[in-house]
Amino acid sequence: MPALNRLEQFDLLKFIDPKLHFNQQTAILFVAAARTSSWFDLLYTGENYRRWLLYLLCLLDDLTEKGVDRIGRWLGVQPKDHLLLCEQLPAAKQFLKFIRQHRYDQGEPKNSDIYSWLNGFSLEVILFLMARSENEKVRKWISFYVTDLRKEKVLLDGESLISLGFAPGRYFQDIFKMLLDARLNHEINTREEEILLVQKKFSPFADSSTH
Structure with missing residues (x-):
């Protein structure tokens, strides 16, 4: 951080990108990132995880997508x-925009909602x-x-579903998502409960193309 402060003081960051700055807001974000990293x-x-990448995300937070692309190429x-x-990074910003509009007075979100919001992000982005x-x-x-x-993690797999009489198909992904959501929300816990839920919600005798 001291090095970035010096670059900002001497107005040298503009040679990397005209809109790149290390201001007070960025410094505060760096401190928060350090706390998060220590946690x-x-x-x-x-x-x-790449700590340098976490700080780079913080540094690029205010830039446009084109600016991020340009600096990424410049840094090689x-x-x-x-x-x-x-x-x-743009998706993370969209998440923050979305979550600011969340109705906190409506209670806690389901665990499956939190999972769906964050799943797919790298650890550094998280x-x-x-x-x-x-x-x-x-x-x-x-x-x-x-x-x-x-x-x-879901305990059943494709072979498990086939052994239960289900024909392989893309609907397997729907089954696994249903099971994962149920596990996340503490609606089921054991393998046997997964089997019962699958048998309740899906028919192994139906044409897989209809799922």
Whole structure:
């Protein structure tokens, strides 16, 4: 951060991009990112994440998509990281815009809703969202996703469904989503309960093309 402060003081960041600045708002976001990073490290998950990428997301927060793309190319980041910057950062901003409009007075969202909001984001983007969010409830939801929800797995697989008499088909994804949502919302817990729910909601004798 001191190096970025110096670049800002000498007005050198404009040579990277005219709209790139390290202002007070960015500095505050960097501090929040440092706290979030320390929080995650203390979970001792053993997962690797790129701390530099977390801070880069913070630095690029105010830029347009074209600006992010331009700086990513200028920095020469790996193609997969460049794709993350260009696709996940705008999506993360859209999530923050969406969540600001959430009716907090309507109670807590379902666990399956939180999962659907955040699933697909990289760990660095998740931590960025946690640092970037100004609402304590939203930070709590994100932390719950990190510590619990993202670990939830369906016990049945395709072979299990076939053994129950289901013909393979794309509707298997609908079944797995239903099961995952039910597990996330603590409606079922065991493999046997998954089987009962599938048999209740889906008929193995129906034509798979109708699902």
